[in-house]
Amino acid sequence: MMSRNILVTGAAGFLGSHLCDALLAAGDSVIGVDNLSTGRLANLSHLERESRFRFLEQDITQPFDPGKVDLVFNFASPASPIDYTRLGPETLLVGSAGTINVLEVARKYGAGFLHASTSECYGDPEVHPQVETYWGHVNPIGLRSVYDEAKRFSEAAVMAYHRYYNVDTHLVRIFNTYGPRLQPNDGRVISNFMMQALQGKPLTIYGDGSQTRSFCYVSDLIEGILRLSGSDEHLPVNIGNPDEWTILECAREVLAVTGAGTEIIFKPLPQDDPTRRRPDITKAKQLLGWEPKIKLRHGLEKSLEYFKASAQ
Numbered sequence: 001m002m003s004r005n006i007l008v009t010g011a012a013g014f015l016g017s018h019l020c021d022a023l024l025a026a027g028d029s030v031i032g033v034d035n036l037s038t039g040r041l042a043n044l045s046h047l048e049r050e051s052r053f054r055f056l057e058q059d060i061t062q063p064f065d066p067g068k069v070d071l072v073f074n075f076a077s078p079a080s081p082i083d084y085t086r087l088g089p090e091t092l093l094v095g096s097a098g099t100i101n102v103l104e105v106a107r108k109y110g111a112g113f114l115h116a117s118t119s120e121c122y123g124d125p126e127v128h129p130q131v132e133t134y135w136g137h138v139n140p141i142g143l144r145s146v147y148d149e150a151k152r153f154s155e156a157a158v159m160a161y162h163r164y165y166n167v168d169t170h171l172v173r174i175f176n177t178y179g180p181r182l183q184p185n186d187g188r189v190i191s192n193f194m195m196q197a198l199q200g201k202p203l204t205i206y207g208d209g210s211q212t213r214s215f216c217y218v219s220d221l222i223e224g225i226l227r228l229s230g231s232d233e234h235l236p237v238n239i240g241n242p243d244e245w246t247i248l249e250c251a252r253e254v255l256a257v258t259g260a261g262t263e264i265i266f267k268p269l270p271q272d273d274p275t276r277r278r279p280d281i282t283k284a285k286q287l288l289g290w291e292p293k294i295k296l297r298h299g300l301e302k303s304l305e306y307f308k309a310s311a312q
């Protein structure tokens, strides 16, 4: 197969950098774009001598032209609740003007386009587990709205570029994902718990810990995304791990994996924090022959070295 030229936005982020690695391993050439607002060059430093990789420091809210590309992965956005509430207007802009600018690149070059959407499109879901046909229960003016509505606008934009301009688009709805390169201080539950456990600090549970999440290890997620990018599906597809954990159970897993003897303390629950979340992955299984393989315990073990190095 001929080597493809692929654009990855958000390339210096957690998922973007793992995606670059997977594409390069498959023989593709990659242009990685990031404005480094939440991405970190350290996530790409191992690619410094890789001749098939080029990094472009670029804010996608400004129109840009990376040259001819065959496929685009649009992963640029602040993604953790701490980052997107700190960068609210920027998050709205990257998920609206930014997405349109990147769609224009795909349209210009007749390239495929895969957009990183999110389980946040379902908001605090009344349908459980979440199926792709569920329209969601989202607060349009709450603290999370800068992220949720930007991602929902992006889905509308992607569908419009498919319907009106015939761009070969794909939408992945990503559920909670973890692994090496997750920002140690991004406030997410896995990074917080791992860092707290390894630094001998108490684990902070928000609320009573009965809310649930379903955690996918990063390599499983990337595999699902690559398969989706090669499919004919234009409607959203959930990619995530359907193993559902309460946050209290998640804290216990982290304590078991780290061997930490630290205590658990309870803090107030943030506004609009979804009470439960679990993907229905029937569609991904049928369409892509994909399902996650790595259980939470094993994925946390695989992440331990990274968090240990970050905790020093």
Ligand code: UDP
Binding pocket: 081, 176, 187, 188, 189, 190, 192, 193, 204, 205, 206, 207, 211, 213, 247, 269, 270, 273, 274
């Ligand atoms: N959470 C927690 N303690 C923390 C960080 C997060 O109890 O130190 C909870 C948070 O309130 C939410 C869940 O863990 O219910 C997942 O939060 P995260 O920020 O990882 O992502 P979300 O799924 O909410 O976008």
